[in-house]
Amino acid sequence: MKIAVLIKQVPGSDSALPLTGDGTWIDDSLITFVMNESDNYALEEALRIREKINDGEVVVVSMGPDRVQRVIREGLAKGADRGIHLEEDGQIETDPLCIAKSFTSVLEDENFDLVLTGLQSDDTGMGQTGILLGELLGMSTATLGIETDIQSDTIRVKRELESGWFQWIKLPLPASVSIQSGINQPRYPSLKGIMGAKKKEIKIVAQSEHRPDTKWQSLNRLFIPQTNKQTETLNGDADTIVNRLVEILRSDLRII
């Protein structure tokens, strides 16, 4: 069983997020980066599957500048066997199809049986990479996995639907499954794991070797929502005031 786990490095939730001068991305020189939360659960699920069948290889794959090697090392420290780093120069890519094609070009020769990703990234939150990658690699795909049950040539996935409903589906391998946070209890890397990770391989793929020439979408502008305080004085007789008050509560504030 050969399992790839896609891990993204994202700004920590307690980081301030200052924008760059042109407003197209955040100024990442001032940010503390961490492993994307749901990717951490995907990694744990991959490690558990490998432990359950007592065989196989878990490969952590990440894309971004040099700093993403830290999350790859963290994955290796937790028990992944090797890493692949898709280098990015300059601004990071935000187009999900472009990202999926980059991963495809690097992973297609590896013939993974299973690709696990987090449900979505905590920064752009597109939630598409796992599905697009699965499709491009000719795999079956599922999203919102909250439980898995691996078989020899299939995987059963419990999916979280709306309104408290769940669904078990069976996918033939190879498959790409996106994992919901909370599916398991991610382990801490042990000191032995951290020290051992230094010796594990991280293959580096230059941007020119994976990035497609075409780009389908791009971020136009990021902005921080402005909060405004408005005061409106209601005048007139009681009926007028009540009617206006009801209108505000119903239409503007939507609380009745």
Next chain:
Amino acid sequence: MQYIGPDFYNISDLLKEEELLIQKTAHEFVQNEFMPVVNEHYEKGTFPTEIATQLGELGFMGSSLPEESGGAGVSNVAYGLILHELERGDSGLRSFVSVQGALVMYPIHSYGSDEQKQKWLPGLGSGELIGCFGLTEANFGSNPGGMVTKAVRDGDDWIINGSKMWITNGSIADVAVVWAKDEEQIVRGFLIEKGIDGFSSSDIHGKLSLRASVTSELSLVNVRVPDSARLPKVEGLKGLLSCLTQARYGIAWGMLGAAVDCYETALNYAKERKQFSKPIAGYQLTQAKLAEMITRITEAQLLVYRLGRLKDEGKMTFQQVSMAKRNNCVLARDIAKISRGILGANGITEDYPIMRHMANIESVYTYEGTHEMHTLILGQEVTGIAAYDS
């Protein structure tokens, strides 16, 4: 990755990537697994012994010792960062790990026979076994050479009589490293197993400090052990003092962790607490306190960082350790007090960690060498004249 704590002088740049990841691991473990239960244990005066195997699995027991001795072979700076995080949680947790690693695994690793190492180190490293260190006696603290616990040779055995006081982990330990004088007044170390005839322990109650830690008295009445229970490669005070040097090294890092927790609590509080027209952090008197605290924390960080690298290079002296232990205990004591003041009445409640740290620091200030003894060690080092009786 960044050092978790105030980093005014970019300490992060001095730390290796794996050292930062080790600190992060320890930080997350303590915050997720220990902090939810610390107040309950502190109130009851108990230690969560079930955490021992988790600490062992992560490799936190004797972590700077080589793997074959039950450790994880990490740098001394990484070891220090672990203790920094454990003590950010509570001094009881840090003391537990310090005793296990520096005072039990270290002497067995350094002075034990192969048979002793095989018997004890794997279990101590995994946390399945717990150890304690029996040196201090009721009447001999700063002057361990005066100990009255006796070990008398009887054929192939030793008969040990005496009692030991203020022993962390004493009643929960599977093995005690006990120091006793033989008939020629030579101090020797013995590994005493739990349950052996004549060996008993009782907990010391009524502590208002280090409450989330087990502190005991050990009693040895005609305890008969074979010579194979004696640590063969150590005799005299020098060997046991080397264990204390290991433990004091970790304490210096631990005290920094407690100070950082107090400072960060006070800083966050000061930024949120509004009085008159603005947060109290905006007033000069509070800023003077914060400026003093961040400066002293930065000094302490540089002190223990350099000490750790010296230890990694095998160049660390016990006098240097005394300076760091002495300085960082005073620092933590002062910072806890200043931080508590910034929180006003809120600072005395268990909703904030400061009073717990403050009470704990009082123990650490005088254990593992009192502040005064470390002062005299430094005094002797710079003058060449011992100011205490020898």
